Amino acid sequence: MKSTLLHLRIPFSFFLMPVYWFALSQSSTLHTDKAVLVFILLHLLIYPASNAYNSFYDKDESSIGGLENPPPVTKGLYYTAWSLDIAAIILAWVFDSWILALGLLLYSTVSKAYSYDKVRLKKYPIISWLTVGVFQGGFTYLLVLQSVGQLTWSELFSSDNLLPAVLSTCNLLGFYPMTQVYQHEEDAKRGDLTISRLLGIRGTFLFTAGIFSLVTIGFYFFFVGKMIFGLPIFLIYLLILSPVLLFFNFWFMKVLKNEAFANFKNTMILNFLGGNCLNAFFILIFLKKS
Template identity: 25%
Template sequence: MTAGAGGFPIRAFFQRLLGPRTMAYLLHLRPLEWPIMTAHFLLGTLLAAGWALKAAPTLLGWLVFVALLNGGTLAINSAFDQDEGDIGYLKAPPKPPEHLLAFSSALLAASGLLGFLLPRPFALINLGCVVMSVLYSVPPIRMKARAGWDLLINCIGFGLFTPLAGWAITGRPFDAAILRASWGFAFLFATLYPMTQIYQVAEDTRRGDRTLVIRMGVGRSLALALVAALVAHLLFGAAVMALGRHLWPLGISLAAWLAVLLPWLAGWRAWSDHRHETGMYWGLGAWAVTDLSLLVLLWP
């Protein structure tokens, strides 16, 4: 919505520069998520190559996996959801433009094709994520509307495959540490995912989507998130042990998640949607702490 740009100075600047129509397409790529995706993707690259990573394949991998794949995934999601309230990484979203479905489909197709310019394991992981993006958002399958399946596809796509894709662009074979850490991130996304849904329960209910949080309820979803965080850190510990290194720095990561989850579990009944949304962003902060902890612990 054009009027909504007034409350966001940076958005208003780019809207004047690009025009409202082009800006609507850009906003639905949700570029505010790109730094998070970039960090999680480059975690795999840095753990594989350290500072010896090569610029050209790294930049191409970023374009394919973050800008085209992630941007296209979020845009095709917006094309079908037609949200009116805040959505993840985008407050006061503009109305999805007329050709957003065609635009997002083109981005996903380009991602799938360009991925084959990089090592085959990366190309196959990336192509699998393209397929999952379509299955997640597009009717009649639309896995995001099916409780349990929505969680599974996000755990695999964002949690498991993103660091593996970052590793794969280096051409180095996967080792035990990165495989265990990536499975840990699959479970860690089971911690984050309910946080992304709690404040959108009213919107999802209006559309008829039966998301995980709607089916389980907020309290049980947060309890699931806590259990998943503990399992994730057990897997991270196994990854660290595969390299014979000390485990104690993982306590910083676990403490960050407990600091988000325990107050939320204790007080969620009295929280407004806005506070639940703020909780999600605190969860993203905890995710960043985990990425940094494992970067230090597993550095090659």
């Protein structure tokens, strides 16, 4: 039981929470009961199930996201992952709609294809990178938006909603390689050529820097002319995200001198800063709008 609970890595779901708050902050209408429901389904059921399923098939012996010393996996972890997924889909169907249920089913299926040894999308660097970026980013953004706002299809896929969905995907496309930068040796043992292994350690840093530069430009155009507290929203974005930028550059300078610094500890610090800063920014916009 303890091993299973640890492998669910529920606290790690915090790092995926900015997509949820971004969607809430941009929703023109908000059904509070739906917002609470979709939060529970994603962060307490779907994401932990995905973590558990991934752990079961990876059987990591070294550090993984949110877990420095992973215990051995058991068959119970496999059944727990399936149980959480099924529970989430049923609850979505009963208390929300078939759209949310179908969306969670699709997310769950793709997540399993990412780890399942007979498919193992994780072996293919570009496909796995795009899959994670799209489904944890834009797909989840639109799913949350539809649920909390009960939007029609034409409303959901309007240009006003597609741009932030694309930004959410791009954010994940930049963030995801950094979560793999310390796992090259472990991934190589299983034959998984992740995007970070493909790029190399230094290449991963440069690639992420490039993606986030484009994301920053995208957020500038998305927030241009919008103000809160008498200040441009984009300026607040830069201020709140500045700790992430400072640590990233500090860490990169250390890695250039010694690649051993591309380790679990520093990766988790970056995750912690990125999760906290992005959550704080989107929650601030959401509270101001409310």
